[in-house]
Amino acid sequence: MSDTPPLYLLRHGQTTWNAAGRVQGQLESELSDMGRDHARRQGEILSRIDLPEGLGVYCSPQKRTRQTAELALGGLGLVPRFDDRLKEIHLGAWEGRYYADLTERDPAFFEGRSTLMLCLEGPGETLEDMRARVGAFLGDLDGPALVISHGVALTVLRGLVLGLDIEAMEGLGAEQGVIYELRDGAQIVHR
Structure with missing residues (x-):
């Protein structure tokens, strides 16, 4: 999508479920202490970036993203609009379960797969579903x-x-506490 305007992307901070190894998907969980630190750090990073005029601010309506928005954007006077299309992938029967229990039940499926591939090949939404929704x-x-x-x-x-295929997407990273900037067909990570 070469005609996409500049984007500044924040993944929510660590949650209590991230820390415990639980599958979240579209279920709700709270930011952990570390997650609140991630969100505050994102606010500090944003304050150093020369954000463009006319910036739209959008947020998934899920609790962990709303909490991140409050901490990261509050001091900047930015108020997000909530959009359901930004929710996390729906993971069906896996949601709320522990990755360790799922792996024990089906080790062959989990062996050698990244978290991204597990989510996109697990129960629930597919890569095509996600491309349509986010697109x-x-x-x-x-x-x-x-x-x-x-x-x-x-x-x-x-x-x-x-313009990446699934294999290339795996190399993009999904860090918390950083800002991903997409501009002119390239990704910049602000720390």
Whole structure:
């Protein structure tokens, strides 16, 4: 999607479920202490970036992204609009379960797969579903945007913007506490 305006992407901070190894998907969980630190760090990073005029601010409506938005954007006077298309991938029967229990039940499926591949090949939404949902969001943008969302959703979004296949998307990373900037077909990571 070469005509995409500049994007500033924030993955929510670590949650209590991230720390415990639980599958979240579209279920709700709270930011951990470390997650609140991640969000505050994102606010500090944003304060150093020369954000463009007319910046749209969008956020997944899930609790962990709303908490991240409050901490990262509060001091900057930025108020997000919530968009369901930015929710995390729905993971069906896996949601709320522990990765360790799922791995024990089906070790062959989990062996050698990245978290991204597990999510996109597990129960629930597929890569095609995610591309359609996130692509519809991108198609509605009419200027630069700051987006607060989730690991898989943002990886798919970045893959669409950068024209990447699934294997290349795996190398994009899904760090918490950083800002991913997409501009002119390239990704810059602000720390």
